[in-house]
Amino acid sequence: GESVGLHLPTLSVQEGDNSIINCAYSNSASDYFIWYKQESGKGPQFIIDIRSNMDKRQGQRVTVLLNKTVKHLSLQIAATQPGDSAVYFCAENSGANNLFFGTGTRLTVIP
Amino acid sequence: EPEVTQTPSHQVTQMGQEVILRCVPISNHLYFYWYRQILGQKVEFLVSFYNNEISEKSEIFDDQFSVERPDGSNFTLKIRSTKLEDSAMYFCASSEFPNSPLHFGNGTRLTVT
Numbered sequence: 001g002e003s004v005g006l007h008l009p010t011l012s013v014q015e016g017d018n019s020i021i022n023c024a025y026s027n028s029a030s031d032y033f034i035w036y037k038q039e040s041g042k043g044p045q046f047i048i049d050i051r052s053n054m055d056k057r058q059g060q061r062v063t064v065l066l067n068k069t070v071k072h073l074s075l076q077i078a079a080t081q082p083g084d085s086a087v088y089f090c091a092e093n094s095g096a097n098n099l100f101f102g103t104g105t106r107l108t109v110i111p
Numbered sequence: 112e113p114e115v116t117q118t119p120s121h122q123v124t125q126m127g128q129e130v131i132l133r134c135v136p137i138s139n140h141l142y143f144y145w146y147r148q149i150l151g152q153k154v155e156f157l158v159s160f161y162n163n164e165i166s167e168k169s170e171i172f173d174d175q176f177s178v179e180r181p182d183g184s185n186f187t188l189k190i191r192s193t194k195l196e197d198s199a200m201y202f203c204a205s206s207e208f209p210n211s212p213l214h215f216g217n218g219t220r221l222t223v224t
Contacts, residue, residue, distance in 0.1 A: 043215035
């Protein structure tokens, strides 16, 4: 079955530094990937997505990189702010119209 | 910005009781989902729903679970006879198209005692 996992469960960064959150996936048939942010007591919030025909996509302060060769996904957050502190999940869709979530990385921004 | 709303925010029930969790998806969305998250764990897929029928369901979604779209705005998840291990956050989500971002509600915390 599909497996989406994260290399590190926690990440601490200084305010203003860049953050990189990594994610590995195992289903080579997955063609759509999403990063979500989850704050305490709230539902997952969409950050950015990427389809398998791309290897990079940029949003406001965020960039997602997709390496299909090694089945690796990363989320880069530029100039990390205290409001970025949350748990970040990657999720993959292999075409079955459901998302499989990874275990999450807790990002803590140190002021 | 339109959002998915869920009620109640917290539901406490006794083991063996039936619960219904309610969701109002974003109005122009056609695809609806339920996910759950046991405390401290990842978000797990339960079921997807389109055109008044289940599209996909996971192993978690057994005969004790059912979903319904009783009218043009609500989407419900029913658990017929709750078990202790059903205690979790239940998230409803909706999307406009397949393979497009899912928008999640803030969840219902279900506690089974």
